[in-house]
Amino acid sequence: MPNALNLDGIALTREQGRWCRKAETLAREVLRPNAAEIDHGGIFPSANIDALKRSGLLALMIPTEMGGGGGDIVTAALVTEALAKGCVSTAMIYTMHQSTLPMLCALADAEQVERFIAPIVRGELLGAFAMSEPGSGNRIWHMDSHARKNGHGFILDSFKSFCTSAGHADFYLVPTRGNADAGATDLSMFWVDGDATGIEPKGAWDGMGLRGNGSRPLHFNQVHVPPIARLGGETTGFSFMMAYALPIYLVGLASCYLGLASAAFDGAIAHVKGRVHSDTQRSLATVETVQRYAAEMRCRIDQARATVLRVAQMSDNAVVLFNEFNTAGLLDEIIRDNPDDLYFVELAELKIIASEMAVDVAHTALQVCGGSGYKRGHLVERCYRDARAGSLMGPSDDTLKVIMGNQLLGTPQPWA
Amino acid sequence: MTFAAAAAAQPAVPLETLDHWLGDFRDRFNANVRAAKLTAGWDRRLLVDATDTARSVVLTVTGTRVTDIRDGAEGTGDTPFVTLSGEERTLIEIFAGRYNPSSAVIDGQLEVYSDARDKVKLEALAMVIWGL
Numbered sequence: 001m002p003n004a005l006n007l008d009g010i011a012l013t014r015e016q017g018r019w020c021r022k023a024e025t026l027a028r029e030v031l032r033p034n035a036a037e038i039d040h041g042g043i044f045p046s047a048n049i050d051a052l053k054r055s056g057l058l059a060l061m062i063p064t065e066m067g068g069g070g071g072d073i074v075t076a077a078l079v080t081e082a083l084a085k086g087c088v089s090t091a092m093i094y095t096m097h098q099s100t101l102p103m104l105c106a107l108a109d110a111e112q113v114e115r116f117i118a119p120i121v122r123g124e125l126l127g128a129f130a131m132s133e134p135g136s137g138n139r140i141w142h143m144d145s146h147a148r149k150n151g152h153g154f155i156l157d158s159f160k161s162f163c164t165s166a167g168h169a170d171f172y173l174v175p176t177r178g179n180a181d182a183g184a185t186d187l188s189m190f191w192v193d194g195d196a197t198g199i200e201p202k203g204a205w206d207g208m209g210l211r212g213n214g215s216r217p218l219h220f221n222q223v224h225v226p227p228i229a230r231l232g233g234e235t236t237g238f239s240f241m242m243a244y245a246l247p248i249y250l251v252g253l254a255s256c257y258l259g260l261a262s263a264a265f266d267g268a269i270a271h272v273k274g275r276v277h278s279d280t281q282r283s284l285a286t287v288e289t290v291q292r293y294a295a296e297m298r299c300r301i302d303q304a305r306a307t308v309l310r311v312a313q314m315s316d317n318a319v320v321l322f323n324e325f326n327t328a329g330l331l332d333e334i335i336r337d338n339p340d341d342l343y344f345v346e347l348a349e350l351k352i353i354a355s356e357m358a359v360d361v362a363h364t365a366l367q368v369c370g371g372s373g374y375k376r377g378h379l380v381e382r383c384y385r386d387a388r389a390g391s392l393m394g395p396s397d398d399t400l401k402v403i404m405g406n407q408l409l410g411t412p413q414p415w416a
Numbered sequence: 417m418t419f420a421a422a423a424a425a426q427p428a429v430p431l432e433t434l435d436h437w438l439g440d441f442r443d444r445f446n447a448n449v450r451a452a453k454l455t456a457g458w459d460r461r462l463l464v465d466a467t468d469t470a471r472s473v474v475l476t477v478t479g480t481r482v483t484d485i486r487d488g489a490e491g492t493g494d495t496p497f498v499t500l501s502g503e504e505r506t507l508i509e510i511f512a513g514r515y516n517p518s519s520a521v522i523d524g525q526l527e528v529y530s531d532a533r534d535k536v537k538l539e540a541l542a543m544v545i546w547g548l
Binding site: 323 | 450453454456536537539540543544
């Protein structure tokens with residue numbers, strides 16, 4: 001039923017609307033038709049990524065002064081949700097790419113803008129974030145590996161446990177401790193070209209869900225990087241991650257699960273409308289239990305979307321403040337003084353809300369679809385498996401709840 | 417200390433007045449290294465305008481310090497104005513560091529008239545001066 005009143009969403013700017021339409025078209029015409037095959041074969045969605053490169057969406061979050069789209073986090077959330085409705089593996093790859101950009105743009109000097117950011121603006125490069133290490137797990141605020149100065153440049157020997165787009169990305173952002181004596185959160189941030197000698201993806205990604213995102217272990221095995229590849233100071237990477245990467249990362253994850261849940265919902269609704277019992281000649285849509293399930297799914301999705309948009313807006317405001325501190329040379333000390341600021345608690349909450357919502361909605365959608373939805377290859381079956389990744393991806397929901405609990409109760413954080 | 421001595425030790429400016437907390441703000445501001453970094457090149461006159469008592473005070477920020485506090489709506493120099501407008505009780509709570517000015521704006525208790533960058537600057541100053 002068409003809306004008589006446009007009460008369904010927020011008022012977008014013309015630019016936001018343009019980006020959203022672009023993402024929706026891409027999801028409908030490219031991502032969705034490829035999604036089942038990508039899932040079935042565990043195939044990295046190269047054709048989808050090529051389409052994203054051509055669309056300009058990979059440069060959405062790069063400021064206009066650097067030639068990019070100048071999109072904010074709210075726009076990124078809307079775009080990511082739209083992509084995730086088509087293929088959540090692709091949307092996750094997109095999210096990891098997006099997560100590199102604000103930090104890259106905040107840290108890059110003029111030479112680095114030309115060397116690293118200009119090719120992204122031209123749609124040539126897909127990025128990935130290589131964060132988690134075996135020793136850190138999803139406690140991604142600390143790293144064991146460290147960079148070593150080696151004459152002209154640095155040597156990285158860092159094993160990353162899970163890296164979305166491993167072996168496929170055109171560049172990686174790699175946090176490691178700044179040197180052998182640096183503390184666990186005294187991180188340097190490095191740009192590593194995707195074809196650098198010594199990058200070794202390990203094994204094949206064969207997950208229960210998100211089967212297209214190539215989330216393999218990645219060993220940076222004695223990789224040499226030039227001096228220009230270090231972004232920012234020797235030990236300030238952690239603060240920049242918190243200020244510039246964490247918000248878009250967690251908003252992006254939440255948007256992926258929002259899109260996934262919407263896809264499951266749509267799949268369930270299409271099923272019940274099309275399924276007619278021969279004895280009554282009435283569709284499943286007339287069954288009161290199914291009607292109740294539909295309402296519950298819709299409530300859960302809308303509740304999560306409201307939170308995503310609120311926290312995305314909050315994040316856009318926070319970035320302005322972070323920029324002010326960065327300009328004054330204060331960002332590192334301000335972030336280190338306030339690692340459990342309520343803003344970061346809101347971000348943590350967002351991921352928990354969205355990933356739990358996706359599991360619940362996919363569960364309900366499967367219940368609605370019954371045996372049809374349980375069959376391998378059904379959209380809802382895929383969403384059910386994909387959704388389960390949400391609470392596990394680092395930082396896991398359990399870790400985030402501990403962080404939130406500590407903040408709310410005034411007890412020490414795990415990194416203190 | 418006797419009650420009389422305690423009474424004699426009271427500061428010249430009574431506590432819980434706008435004057436007291438503006439003076440406190442000046443002292444905190446001028447002693448804060450981070451505030452100095454944030455206000456490098458940011459010379460402004462902050463007009464504190466109490467809507468219910470018609471009280472106006474201008475704090476002048478020059479050279480990364482609060483250099484002057486005076487009644488009226490002009491202050492010193494010809495630097496741009498940033499206006500903070502609200503009930504005097506609200507302004508006291510803000511300058512006492514008990515009420516985040518951003519929250520006050522959201523709550524409809526404070527109006528700030530300035531360009532967008534100045535608003536961000538004030539938010540950053542509140543964070544480094546009061547830890548808000």
